[in-house]
Amino acid sequence: MTDELDDKSEVIKENNIFRVAKFKNILSGYWIPVSTLLLLFAFSFFGSDANLQALFGGKAPLKAKAIVFVDVEMIVGRHVEKMSGKFNMSDEEVADYSVAFTQQLEASLDYFESRDNVIILVKPAVVRGGIDITKDVYVHILKEIENG
Numbered sequence: 001m002t003d004e005l006d007d008k009s010e011v012i013k014e015n016n017i018f019r020v021a022k023f024k025n026i027l028s029g030y031w032i033p034v035s036t037l038l039l040l041f042a043f044s045f046f047g048s049d050a051n052l053q054a055l056f057g058g059k060a061p062l063k064a065k066a067i068v069f070v071d072v073e074m075i076v077g078r079h080v081e082k083m084s085g086k087f088n089m090s091d092e093e094v095a096d097y098s099v100a101f102t103q104q105l106e107a108s109l110d111y112f113e114s115r116d117n118v119i120i121l122v123k124p125a126v127v128r129g130g131i132d133i134t135k136d137v138y139v140h141i142l143k144e145i146e147n148g
Contacts (some may be wrong), residue, residue, distance in 0.1 A: 066116070071123040071134045075105065078138065101141075108140045 025144060081103060083089070089097065113120055121130065 063117075066118045066131065067121060067126075067129065068112070068118045068133045069121045069123050069126045070109065070137050071132070072105070073123075074134060075138050075141070076101075079141075101145075104141050104144055105137075108137050108144065109142070111140065112137060118148045 002080070031063065109120055112118065120133075123132075
């Protein structure tokens with residue numbers, strides 16, 4: 001009976017050794033894909049897919065741009081009102097100043113668009129939502145005019 005138990009345990013050991021060897025042979029042919037999957041699994045704990053894409057040379061997905069709006073009529077109206085009260089200008093001076101002010105308005109809108117990575121709409125185009133940056137744009141224009 002002891003011999004039978006020893007024989008059975010030997011058979012079990014041989015079967016286990018055979019199974020382990022077979023498993024090693026299977027994995028040895030697929031070590032690159034398996035190690036890649038394990039590496040990706042490990043990197044998944046570091047954050048989003050954007051990190052993985054950036055790590056492997058891909059571009060991270062772009063964030064959606066926020067939509068902001070500007071009340072251009074209010075800016076121009078307030079500025080014309082302010083300037084007409086301060087200075088007595090000829091029509092030619094008003095035209096020259098209007099061109100310069102319009103250029104500064106465009107430059108300020110470009111500045112806010114690039115700095116904040118936003119889409120800028122005029123107020124009448126916005127039905128709901130969006131962020132009003134009219135005061136910020138107007139203050140920026142005034143600072144730029146003062147700085148020359």
